[in-house]
Amino acid sequence: MATTPGAAAELARFSIAVPEDLLRAFDEQIKRRGDNANRSEAIRDLIRASLVEDAQRTPDAQVIGSLTMIYDHHTGDLTRRLDEVQHDYTDEIVSTMHVHLDHHNCLEILALKGRGERVYELADKLLGLRGVSHGELTCAATDSSLEL
Numbered sequence: 001m002a003t004t005p006g007a008a009a010e011l012a013r014f015s016i017a018v019p020e021d022l023l024r025a026f027d028e029q030i031k032r033r034g035d036n037a038n039r040s041e042a043i044r045d046l047i048r049a050s051l052v053e054d055a056q057r058t059p060d061a062q063v064i065g066s067l068t069m070i071y072d073h074h075t076g077d078l079t080r081r082l083d084e085v086q087h088d089y090t091d092e093i094v095s096t097m098h099v100h101l102d103h104h105n106c107l108e109i110l111a112l113k114g115r116g117e118r119v120y121e122l123a124d125k126l127l128g129l130r131g132v133s134h135g136e137l138t139c140a141a142t143d144s145s146l147e148l
């Protein structure tokens with residue numbers, strides 16, 4: 001690929017390892033988005049979206065939300081590590097639900113309430129564990145939005 005003339009920033013190149021079926025599904029999604037779409041642009045969009053999401057965090061507010069995770073419980077010592085992290089956030093984790101989806105996959109939903117900084121830290125730690133294939137933190141309200 002040629003470098004973009006007049007680009008605001010130098011382009012850095014990196015390579016990533018992705019399971020083939022995941023890459024195939026991603027390419028199909030890119031194709032649906034039109035002629036100008038390509039992997040690099042699609043990944044840049046994902047990075048920007050992730051940074052925007054981070055920028056919207058409210059570390060000083062009390063937040064109320066849920067964390068959803070799907071993971072393969074056979075992955076290394078994942079279940080022990082998930083447990084270990086959660087035991088450090090007993091003030092923030094109000095309730096948990098665990099569903100055994102199939103032979104491999106577990107769905108776990110945590111109801112969370114606490115200072116944003118702690119809630120985001122917990123979500124980052126859990127979603128960053130190897131073997132957690134899907135995950136999303138949803139902050140439904142803050143203490144001040146509850147009064148609106």
Ligand code: NI
Nearest residue numbers: 099100105106
């Ligand atoms: Ni399970």
